[in-house]
Amino acid sequence: MITAAERLVKRIAELGVRYVYGVPSGSWLYYMDAMRKEGIEFVLVANEASAGFMADVQNRLTGIPGVCYATIGPGATNLSTGVGGALLDRSSVIALTSEPPNEMICRNVQMAIDQQTLFNPITKWTTRMSKGIIDQVFQKAVHISKTEIPGPVNIGLPEDLGSMEVADITEELSFDVPVEITAANAKFLDKMAEKFSKAKKPVLAVGLGAVRAKAADLVAAVAEKHNIPVVLTPMAKGMFSEDNPLYAGVLFHALSDRVAETYRQADLVVGVGYDPVEFNYESWMPEVPLISLDTVPADIDNNVYTSVLDVIGEIKASLEKLASIDPIQSGWDIAALESRKTAMFKALEPEEGTFGARTILKILREVLPQDGIMTCGVGAHTHLIGQMWKTPAPGLQIMTNGWSSMGFGIPAAIAAKLARPEQEVVCVTGDGGFLMMAGEMAVAKRLNLNVVFVILKDKNLELIRLKQNKKSMPQYKTIIDEVETEKHSYIFGVPVLCAENAEEYREKLEEAFRTDGPVIVEARIQEGDYDDVILRNHK
DSSP states (O other): OEEHHHHHHHHHHHTTOOEEEEOOOGGGHHHHHHHHHHTOEEEEOSSHHHHHHHHHHHHHHHSSOEEEEEOTTHHHHHHHHHHHHHHHTTOOEEEEEEEOOGGGTTSOOTTOOOHHHHHGGGSSEEEEOOGGGHHHHHHHHHHHHHSSSOOEEEEEEETTTTTOEEOOOOSOOOOSOSSOOOOOOHHHHHHHHHHHHHOSSEEEEEOHHHHHTTOHHHHHHHHHHHTOOEEEOGGGTTSSOTTSTTEEEESSSTTHHHHHHHHTTOSEEEEESOOTTTSOGGGTOOSSOEEEEESSOOOOOTTTOOOEEEEESOHHHHHHHHHHSOOOOOOOOHHHHHHHHHHHHHHTSOOTTOOSHHHHHHHHHHHSOTTOEEEEOSSHHHHHHHHHOOOSSTTSEEOOSSSOOTTTHHHHHHHHHHHOTTSOEEEEEEHHHHHHHTTHHHHHHHTTOOEEEEEEOOSBOHHHHHHHHHTTOOOOSOBOOOOOOOTEEEETTEEEEEESSHHHHHHHHHHHHHSSSOEEEEEOOOTTTTTTTSSOOOO
16 A cells, blocks of 8 residues: 555656646645655745746646646645646646645635635646545546647645555556547648638748647748748747748737738738737738638637638648648749848847847847757846747747746746756846746755846836836836845845946856856846837737
8 A cells, every 4th residue: 555645646757757846735745755755856936836837838848747736725826827827828737736625625724715616717627636536537637738739737635635545556557648639631621722822922820839739840841832921929939940031020029010011911821820829810910811720720700800711630731731732823022021021130139339138138149059948037028039039949938928927937947947957048037027036046046057047127117118108108106126236146045147238248148157056147227128129010
């Protein structure tokens, strides 16, 4: 006989999980001890929201569902922020939460709320575990979490469950998703090919689903064979090279009006794994026919867009069909496409002698190796990163754009370093986002992770200031602080290197990457570096 905690942890180990993130409780001690024995590391975080974000990023970079934990009540509500991120950023996550024992359900209990109701709208499935069905519940949770469209599940663990005796494990479980996604129906593939062949100016709009399908090579093959431009959603960065003359830019982010100059000419949009959780079709797409290559039907207003062809099935198979047909008679002016792209990137270049967010990103891109991973928080800088940051491959720029929670970048960087210890990792965050997750510096220090945290310190919630300005409102309550960090200071034992100009910033950045363990580079940037490039009209 073994304990229920030991049985569950053995199943977690079989899944291939190396890290579980969370803040422990008394009832969790049995599970932590079982993890110690199994060689799974429990990563103690400062805030349970971070545990959810870390599990999310762990899944993005390894393909293995991320696992996180929170205690009953306030721990669970904190964790729900990270769980919501996994839902709308489409990551497979198993969230474990303590709940009252069965006999205390529906009673007044300290800290307790109805956590099944709490997690129901922000998970694909939520349930309670019991000692007789540990394997069945965990296997079902993994399958649901991994099946398209991936997302989180919640398993409630009664507080008295962990120490209960259960039978030892006799056989392994299969965690493979039981139903493989098959190619779309041949009739729809033929109809897609016919409709595509008649277009003169189709554009490919590539999203999150294409990232999961690992379809980058096929996207390039279709674009190049037919001489048609490609636009990306922010979380699909890396799916098509910015150096390709057919690259037209990222939707929704900085200088989106420049990107619109291309897609507004389109007579057909081909959505490739396009997920409107980042940016609804209606917010940008001209009123032209849509062909949607995805595993689910297109989420679009059919009263406005009356010609929508859903090609539901394996995305790569649909792209292979488009790559196999004769080249269309493309009406795109490739020289004009490249000229617009070049002009857009030139407009994002920092002005000589300035020290703003654009200078920070330009120098960082020069210093960070091409295979380095950059995570970011949420704010004005995210919009700039979305368009300006050149990303050689998927997974090398990590953001949240479905959930868009401030503070995401810091726990994302910690998880990225744990998942890819051989790669350089840097986080770029605003000072507002940093304040939300400053406690996670203690985690980075405790684990001695070589992560560089770049803080864009303009002492302002810049995105809110910009929105106030756009609505002709006076700036109000966006100033974060007026206190300058000491030039030789530490935050939870992590050294802070301050930079007040470009030359000093480059020097401190290079020093940070040479340093063992985490380092903060505080860039004291000028305000107003976003004003002329973000919040542009989309449609």
